[in-house]
Amino acid sequence: MLDIKLIRNEPELVRTALRRRGAQAEASLDELLELDRSRREILVVVEEKRSLRNSVSEEIAKLKRDREDAASKIEAMRAVGEEIKRLETELKDVESALEEELLRVPNLPDPSAPDGGEEDSVVLHHWGTPREFAFDPQDHLDLAVARDLIDMERGARTSGSRFAYLKGDLVFLQFALVQFALQRLASKGFRPVVVPVLVRDEAMYGTGFFPTDMQQVYRVEADGLNLVGTSEVPLAALHMDEIVDESDLPLRYVGYSSCFRREAGAAGKDTRGIFRVHQFDKVEMFSFCAPDKSAEEHDLMCSIQQEILQELGLPYRAVNIAVGDLGASAAKKCDLEAWLPTQGRYREVTSCSNCTDYQARRLKVRAKGEKGGPYLLHTLNGTVAALGRTIIAIMENYQTEEGSVEVPTALRPFMPIGMERIGR
RNA sequence: GGAGAAGUGGCCGAGUUGGCUGAAGGCGCUCGCCUGCUAAGCGAGUGAAGGAGUGAAUGCUCCUUCCGAGGGUUCGAAUCCCUCCUUCUCCGCCA
Helix, strand or coil: CCCHHHHHHCHHHHHHHHHCCCHHHHCCHHHHHHHHHHHHHHHHHHHHHHHHHHHHHHHHHHHHHCCCCCHHHHHHHHHHHHHHHHHHHHHHHHHHHHHHHHHHCCCCCCCCCCCCCHHHCEEEEEECCCCCCCCCCCCHHHHHHHCCCEEHHHHHHHHCCCCCEECCHHHHHHHHHHHHHHHHHHCCCCEEEECCCEECHHHHHHHCCCCCCHHHCCEEHHHCEEECCCCHHHHHHCCCCCEEEHHHCCEEEEEEEEEECCCCCCCCCCCCCCCCCCEEEEEEEEEEECHHHHHHHHHHHHHHHHHHHHHCCCCEEEEECCHHHCCCCCCEEEEEEEEECCCCEEEEEEEEEECCCHHHHHHCCEEEECCEEEEECEEEEEEEEEHHHHHHHHHHHCECCCCCEECCHHHHHHCCCCCCEECC
């Protein structure tokens, strides 16, 4: 959420920034300003009346204590009370309309995010050299099906399309990745957290997934809860409504959870294998930091992501995502795309966003300390390991001619003893 | 799921014949004083949100709201009524 005061005082600055996201992002700006104006107009009147009521009520109390007659004042205040009630209703209507509009306005993009849509994202650099195969490489699903490591048919029978069973040694690989990722991040000061995956609406609104991306979310209507699409949601909500001590910053967490996405609108896209499924597991890092430190923090998180792919020996490229492709809450986002030999291209495996104070304002996450305060923090999130996609990248890049998969050396300490190869 | 109890400021904790309590008292914290050091002691300060006014500015003045959340009763509610949420205890069930 944007600061209404910023919109009020610098409407043109906001308009210009939002225009980069597209016409509809700035569409509600004028209506918003009008609602804000009328809110303050009504507020002034209400407060005057309340002030009057307060002082007269005191007089009434005094008269009653002295056992004098207060009937005429009480009678007068009855009318004022009704007037206040009427104005309060009016005020509340305006305020909820304002709130509703405000919740739909996306974050202001960072100047360093490139203009344009998906195709305008800027490749920052490459790492690693895609392997030359002396044979025809197979894709992850062929490799896995041959050894019954991924079962899409039965997944579909049980749960529908885009659900899978992961089986056998691939399960060990997944948990090796989890251990590797968690330990690496913990050693860098990120506190491991297993998060709730069912969350209240507040957490969804607070992180900016509601109302914009409601159609992507599985909802458990009976309990009014939502399945999270990423542990970013419960991690961000961890400090909801809190004023933390500035000296504890930055607060760094690494979460592990299953993630659930409806993938509405992705029909026909990436239908093969487990590249795009409704349920996958992910290790995610999250940071709350001081507002003047978030650019630095973003760099740190991006470098951690790269370090991990490098240790896994997966060739990748880093991409600065264009404004049109940013989520509502991100001011800036960088993806890492790993090389998939059978697709002959780089595909997204991690993503790292700086949400500035957008989520913090919605969630009311603040700090105070020497700098004074309470002031809003900045929040950042980044993938450490999206297990499904990382497994795909490992399988495809580390496959052997006979169809087994070598385990990257970095993961071997976390595999069953002696297991250096999967599917032999 | 059933039966009870409770939710007040950073923390503990007063506050039920509704009115002068944003909130006693204590702890903690900050600043100052004092003291070889430390401890103790003394003094002052110490919640948040919104709005109006004022200033070049760090600000300052005033008002409103907030005692788990939302409604209601009343001239007036932390105090009375209703709904919801959360926590605790006991029982049942269960990974």
